[in-house]
Amino acid sequence: MNIDKKVIYGEFINRPNRFQAYVKVDDETIMVHVPNTGRCKEILIPGCTVMLREENGIKRKTKYDLIAAFKDEKIINIDSQIPNKVVEEALINGNIPRLRKFKTIEREKTYGNSRFDFKLTDDNGDVYYLEVKGVTYEENGIAKFPDAPTQRGRKHLLELVDAKNKGLGAGVLFLIQMDNMKEFMPYDDMDVDFGEALRIAYENEVDIFAYECTVDARSITLIKAITVIL
Known part of the structure; x- marks a missing residue:
């Protein structure tokens, strides 16, 4: 399955709740949506590289979804959809x-x-x-x-x-x-x-x-x- 939207990389900072996380992109800290209600604690570790997919829905509070993260050299997709x-x-x-x-x-x-x-x-x-x-x-x-x-x-x-x-x-x-x-x-x-x-x-x-x-x-x-x- 192809991902046809813009994808960028960032540095994971933290996840204050199930649905939100903070990520550093180009020296700017932004809030992103996490499309996974699981814990993912062994994946979303402060400092790890994450992949963000751009979403431009009118009612959205965030511009990006956090869809994957690197665990060492392995990419793990965490998008529950x-x-x-x-x-x-x-x-x-x-x-x-x-x-x-x-x-x-x-x-x-x-x-x-x-x-x-x-x-x-x-x-x-x-x-x-x-x-x-x-x-x-x-x-x-x-x-x-x-x-x-x-x-x-x-x-x-x-x-x-x-x-x-x-x-x-x-x-x-x-x-x-x-x-x-x-x-x-x-x-x-x-x-x-x-x-x-x-x-x-x-x-x-x-x-x-x-x-x-x-x-x-x-x-x-x-x-x-x-x-x-x-």
Whole structure:
């Protein structure tokens, strides 16, 4: 997925709340919007280089969104709006082999008490619900989710189990917003209930996908599956 807006670099200063951060650009300190409610504490470290995307909405209070940061030499995209767009592009292009047969792709569809990111339908009318989770946390080359407790995420997994048990297709795709990962696993130390729900989903034959991405200043693209460790 290409980023068609202006992108500049800055030096991260601090993040006083979930939605705002201060960044130094050309010796000027500016306030920017953070499009990610996760903690990102291991990424947004004072002094690190960050990438800002220009946004010119009339009602905006800030001119830029903080969309990525460098962790050592690695670029990690933290824009929570990006994963669904990247996955939709991959679905359209047939880059997720298990899901290639589904030609009808619908966004934000309700099942039970949840709204899943995608409802997929094949030529035979078979339905598949897919939930996408963006992953920004990594430790020694191992990607983990979540980086903050998420009851909503656990609820989604159990709803996918219900869909699967009622004869529908169901899967969760963890989109790792960086590259060169060794494997993916649930971050049990952060949210043991989510990890338990993910294992329950696996035991009930819900598909568990993990894909990493190539990331640069102008694009982010799903590239390959990595091993899931449960």
